[in-house]
Amino acid sequence: MKRSGWLPPSCESRTGASHQRRGAPCQDSSGLWCFEDGSGEPIQVLVVSDGHGGSRYDRSAVGSLLACRVALEAMQRELAGMCLSQHPNPQEWQRWLAEVLPVRLLQRWRREVLRHAGSHPRSDGAPPSTLPYGATLGVLLLTPRWWGCTGLGDWDLVRIADDGTGELLNEEPDLSGGGEATFSLCMEGAERHFAARSALVAIPAEQAPFRLLLSSDGIRKSCGSDADFLTLARHLGDLAAAGSGDAAAASTAGRHLTEALDHISLQGSGDDVSVATARWGRLDASAEGHGLQPRGPLIVQPGQEPAPPPLAADAARQRPQGPMALASAHRHAAAGSGDQRRRHGSIPWLRACLAALALAAAGAAGAALFGMGLFTRRLSAPGGASPELLGVLKQQVDTLCRAQPPDPGPGEASTTAAGAATPGASSGAASKSLPAASDDRGGAASATLQASLLSAITDTLNQRRSSFRDLRRGAIRPEAFLARPAQDPTGALIAWSALQSSAARPALVPALQLCPELREALRQQWQRAHAPVAPGAVDQTGAPDSPNR
Amino acid sequence: MFPDVRLSRRPLHFIYLCDCSGSMRAGGKMPSLNQAIRQSLPEMVQVSLQNPEAQILVRVLRFADQALWHLGTPTPVDQVLPQWRDLEAGGLTAMGEAFRALAAVLRTPPMEQRALPPVLVLISDGAPTDDVSEGLRTLMAEPWAAKAVRLAIAIGHDADLEVLQQFIGSEPGAGGERRSAGQGLDGDRRPGVPAQRPGRRPLQANDSTSLARYIQWASTAVLGAASQPRSQAGGTAPDTNVPLPDLPPTVLDPSDASQVVW
Numbered sequence: 001m002k003r004s005g006w007l008p009p010s011c012e013s014r015t016g017a018s019h020q021r022r023g024a025p026c027q028d029s030s031g032l033w034c035f036e037d038g039s040g041e042p043i044q045v046l047v048v049s050d051g052h053g054g055s056r057y058d059r060s061a062v063g064s065l066l067a068c069r070v071a072l073e074a075m076q077r078e079l080a081g082m083c084l085s086q087h088p089n090p091q092e093w094q095r096w097l098a099e100v101l102p103v104r105l106l107q108r109w110r111r112e113v114l115r116h117a118g119s120h121p122r123s124d125g126a127p128p129s130t131l132p133y134g135a136t137l138g139v140l141l142l143t144p145r146w147w148g149c150t151g152l153g154d155w156d157l158v159r160i161a162d163d164g165t166g167e168l169l170n171e172e173p174d175l176s177g178g179g180e181a182t183f184s185l186c187m188e189g190a191e192r193h194f195a196a197r198s199a200l201v202a203i204p205a206e207q208a209p210f211r212l213l214l215s216s217d218g219i220r221k222s223c224g225s226d227a228d229f230l231t232l233a234r235h236l237g238d239l240a241a242a243g244s245g246d247a248a249a250a251s252t253a254g255r256h257l258t259e260a261l262d263h264i265s266l267q268g269s270g271d272d273v274s275v276a277t278a279r280w281g282r283l284d285a286s287a288e289g290h291g292l293q294p295r296g297p298l299i300v301q302p303g304q305e306p307a308p309p310p311l312a313a314d315a316a317r318q319r320p321q322g323p324m325a326l327a328s329a330h331r332h333a334a335a336g337s338g339d340q341r342r343r344h345g346s347i348p349w350l351r352a353c354l355a356a357l358a359l360a361a362a363g364a365a366g367a368a369l370f371g372m373g374l375f376t377r378r379l380s381a382p383g384g385a386s387p388e389l390l391g392v393l394k395q396q397v398d399t400l401c402r403a404q405p406p407d408p409g410p411g412e413a414s415t416t417a418a419g420a421a422t423p424g425a426s427s428g429a430a431s432k433s434l435p436a437a438s439d440d441r442g443g444a445a446s447a448t449l450q451a452s453l454l455s456a457i458t459d460t461l462n463q464r465r466s467s468f469r470d471l472r473r474g475a476i477r478p479e480a481f482l483a484r485p486a487q488d489p490t491g492a493l494i495a496w497s498a499l500q501s502s503a504a505r506p507a508l509v510p511a512l513q514l515c516p517e518l519r520e521a522l523r524q525q526w527q528r529a530h531a532p533v534a535p536g537a538v539d540q541t542g543a544p545d546s547p548n549r
Numbered sequence: 550m551f552p553d554v555r556l557s558r559r560p561l562h563f564i565y566l567c568d569c570s571g572s573m574r575a576g577g578k579m580p581s582l583n584q585a586i587r588q589s590l591p592e593m594v595q596v597s598l599q600n601p602e603a604q605i606l607v608r609v610l611r612f613a614d615q616a617l618w619h620l621g622t623p624t625p626v627d628q629v630l631p632q633w634r635d636l637e638a639g640g641l642t643a644m645g646e647a648f649r650a651l652a653a654v655l656r657t658p659p660m661e662q663r664a665l666p667p668v669l670v671l672i673s674d675g676a677p678t679d680d681v682s683e684g685l686r687t688l689m690a691e692p693w694a695a696k697a698v699r700l701a702i703a704i705g706h707d708a709d710l711e712v713l714q715q716f717i718g719s720e721p722g723a724g725g726e727r728r729s730a731g732q733g734l735d736g737d738r739r740p741g742v743p744a745q746r747p748g749r750r751p752l753q754a755n756d757s758t759s760l761a762r763y764i765q766w767a768s769t770a771v772l773g774a775a776s777q778p779r780s781q782a783g784g785t786a787p788d789t790n791v792p793l794p795d796l797p798p799t800v801l802d803p804s805d806a807s808q809v810v811w
Binding site for chain 2: 017022050052053057153154180181183186221226229232234267268269270
């Protein structure tokens with residue numbers, strides 16, 4: 001007898017008809033990540049985010065993208081090392097979704113947003129603020145025994161039963177602040193608003209198949225009535241389900257889904273539209289052997305460049321996530337609009353190449369433009385440096401410097417209020433407490449953070465010791481890396497650091513601001529590559545003053 | 550096969566509340582108002598064409614001895630001009646009754662749940678002659694009224710600016726201060742200098758040209774802004790739930806009393 005479980009999920013975002021007409025970017029994002037907890041149980045996380053748009057929220061496309069990324073990474077980071085079955089109390093998870101996770105998400109989102117704002121100052125001199133990045137966030141967390149949701153904003157969640165009956169499970173209550181007012185990540189105290197949208201539903205042993213459809217407001221506002229919306233939700237669920245077969249079926253279903261979403265926006269609200277679909281049902285061979293394998297994160301925001309797997313430094317220290325985490329992104333022009341999407345698709349044969357591709361994956365992570373890098377690409381290159389080179393280098397610096405240290409271990413977590421409420425834990429990652437909310441760190445903790453970041457960057461650069469060595473020996477010229485920086489951003493950054501002090505190549509050496517940890521990590525690598533380095537011969541990157549001599 | 554569902558553009562209700570009291574006969578105010586509305590209609594059609602995601606529906610409520618719907622059916626903007634009948638002046642100023650009549654149509658239903666915030670334009674040259682406070686309370690108790698873009702145009706200096714300001718809502722940061730007539734109006738500024746918060750104070754129309762200009766602004770620029778919904782973080786919305794465009798530059802210098810017509 002086949003057992004039941006969560007079938008492969010899907011997500012999609014499309015640029016709204018009115019946005020296309022006005023040349024405005026898509027401010028919706030959606031994403032998903034399938035991974036395993038510490039005991040190997042499958043977990044799925046689906047997210048949808050809607051940037052507010054308009055002049056007050058002119059960076060909300062970035063805010064939306066960061067919201068999805070932060071949510072996926074936070075969930076994966078906090079749950080992958082746990083054993084969910086050791087925490088069977090639903091009330092604990094309900095509280096975690098309503099109170100603990102939101103604090104984590106908001107801390108990380110604000111940190112990422114302010115980092116972006118700091119590195120992309122406004123032309124009017126306004127101080128960095130989260131307001132221009134305002135976005136909503138809807139999150140679905142699916143486990144074998146229960147599923148839950150949380151978030152804030154005007155997203156909708158629909159449950160479609162096996163008989164096709166639809167039910168609107170979760171919607172934002174009407175706000176009096178204005179016709180288009182919605183709770184937002186950019187609001188002060190946004191954490192408080194997650195509780196009202198948080199829910200946890202147990203899955204009984206004989207649960208009949210059903211679907212969950214998480215959507216941005218552009219879909220529901222396109223419908224004449226809620227009955228129309230529920231019918232539409234069922235249709236979108238059908239389209240998503242049709243793609244669970246082979247690659248051809250997935251391609252066809254994906255095209256039909258994007259066409260349907262474009263049609264909805266064109267005939268309806270004109271707004272950006274996003275949908276993420278989860279399916280509970282009988283697990284057949286393809287589902288168990290293909291779709292439910294751990295996979296890297298997928299984030300969709302039309303018009304943007306491919307999103308990376310986990311940050312390079314993260315990838316270097318995380319345990320392997322299976323072939324999906326290493327699958328290279330492919331993108332294609334979406335029918336009719338020229339939008340670019342990206343997918344981290346499943347490529348089973350890559351399993352055998354896991355080890356060989358690990359290094360490439362770390363590099364590819366930097367190659368992809370994500371979040372802040374989307375804007376750095378647009379900068380003109382000073383001093384004649386190629387815009388592509390400058391963009392890639394900035395992105396890579398940002399990727400490495402943005403790497404977050406591991407979360408506190410069970411001992412640290414247990415000191416928090418949330419930790420005190422968690423079930424008794426014995427030892428090991430699989431039995432650690434539910435992730436705690438507190439991310440506050442004092443001076444000592446800050447030093448720990450810096451040390452952790454340095455360690456993470458060093459881990460990444462350690463995989464490129466040969467590049468440092470070959471550049472140092474002159475076996476490889478820096479131009480070899482700099483000519484095609486997108487192919488190997490880490491190599492380009494290493495080559496850049498090698499050329500830092502070379503005044504003869506100003507066009508190739510754009511100015512970059514490095515975080516102290518990256519500067520130190522590069523310095524250590526160059527020291528390692530070149531045995532005795534005189535203190536005065538090391539510049540800000542740690543590169544020897546004449547690497548090619 | 551795409552399911553048989555009703556996908557629809559989001560309705561945007563644009564409603565004029567026109568003072569048709571006897572005082573509107575003086576100085577050619579009523580013909581000027583009729584002319585201004587008529588002239589604005591073709592441009593409203595253009596706004597509608599430029600924003601096909603919004604279904605702009607026009608209504609006109611007149612109030613004199615009583616409040617009556619002059620154009621009561623929500624009418625697609627391109628169908629208003631062919632059936633337009635001029636408003637006629639005569640009687641008192643039943644503004645409170647007008648607010649109650651407006652409240653009745655802003656309930657859901659008949660208002661659609663997914664409608665865009667309505668645009669309500671109140672035009673008056675005098676003071677209410679009925680219980681306007683009760684009417685305003687009734688109106689503002691309706692969520693759609695609270696969400697609406699509410700604008701007021703004062704025709705001449707006899708208009709009750711306090712009531713018009715109450716209709717718009719207190720200006721953020723005003724601290725409840727009462728404003729004397731002729732001071733702090735959006736029309737009272739140097740030509741070409743945009744107001745700090747356009748539309749958050751009554752617009753002062755002292756002649757037919759400025760009246761036409763403000764009608765045009767409300768029916769095109771504001772309508773266009775309202776047609777392009779933008780989510781706003783709850784609790785952080787600045788002045789209105791729709792960012793209002795700048796006012797057109799005034800032709801007359803309000804400090805020059807010799808040019809005041811009304």
